[in-house]
């Protein structure tokens with residue numbers, strides 16, 4: 047479920063009734079209360095989800111690299127090698143062949159970038175319908191692996207005739223006016239909407255979360271109907287979303303908890319239900335699934351979800367997350383120059399105090415987190431406190447801060463952050479010019 051903030055899921059107790067299907071699965075499965083994404087946006091996070099690798103190991107999302115390399119061994123490739131039939135259904139154009147995510151899938155349904163750009167309403171592909179169709183034609187002799195990305199919770203939000211999550215008294219006309227133009231991700235810093243407007247946006251978002259959960263219900267029912275006794279269901283997200291914290295909306299230019307903390311559940315009919323507070327990472331899912339499926343997981347260094355027990359709340363090691371601010375080398379169908387212009391445009395109303403420029407690394411040693419910035423002093427958080435605000439200087443632990451700062455710096459050095467000389471892709475014009483001159487053929 048793309049763009050799903052953990053606290054937008056009712057199973058976590060901060061909001062009521064957004065995700066009844068998730069909640070039901072969680073109540074009879076394992077609910078992870080401290081699961082973290084390795085990045086605040088789709089492509090690097092999915093790269094970790096499907097390879098089990100950390101962001102410094104696969105390099106996707108670092109210094110402009112945004113395509114999963116062919117050498118990467120994906121869940122679908124490893125499960126395919128173990129005899130599984132594999133299918134993917136993606137509502138997000140970034141989770142597609144252009145970004146390397148089709149590796150290992152025998153069947154891949156995705157809505158295209160053009161469809162996504164043009165989408166005023168989100169049902170360009172009907173995931174539930176396409177899944178039902180695929181299940182009818184699948185080889186019932188083989189075990190199967192299905193990957194689904196639901197895009198509902200990503201802006202632009204639909205205005206639904208019924209949405210109980212909007213503030214009382216909000217009319218459809220109000221909602222329409224607030225999200226005039228559809229996109230909201232540029233409404234940051236000086237453009238940040240007033241509090242009442244933010245609450246309406248958040249209500250629209252929760253309406254979309256509920257919509258994704260209804261699809262989850264239909265999807266789970268279809269898979270359950272296959273009468274397999276050992277269906278394992280994992281529900282998670284790739285990142286969260288800002289709603290005005292630090293004058294931000296959307297999920298760019300930040301490694302705060304609002305964008306890194308994600309929901310995670312694992313469900314299996316024979317499971318002892320448990321709520322697990324030990325911090326885990328999105329990439330742990332791949333190792334866990336491969337282990338349960340009896341497939342090869344050579345080269346994946348995370349222990350997965352093995353050994354996570356009730357009661358423990360300490361991270362076994364530091365967890366890293368990254369936002370890299372280098373110009374992206376987008377696949378051909380996507381316009382890298384305009385993507386950069388959009389990013390620059392969004393930050394026009396931002397100042398130094400907003401901390402939105404340059405590379406960022408988050409190091410989590412629960413309950414503590416240090417956010418390291420290429421261009422600004424670090425922030426230090428105690429994630430167990432009610433308030434999400436960074437701790438003031440007097441409340442900091444100097445030794446721990448120094449250690450985490452060193453770890454963040456080492457991580458930044460290891461991935462080679464700040465590689466501003468990363469090669470830019472050729473524009474179609476320069477490519478045509480070089481071709482006509484015979485430099486490329």
Ligand SMILES: [Zn+2]
Nearest residue numbers: 048049088284
């Ligand atoms: Zn995403």
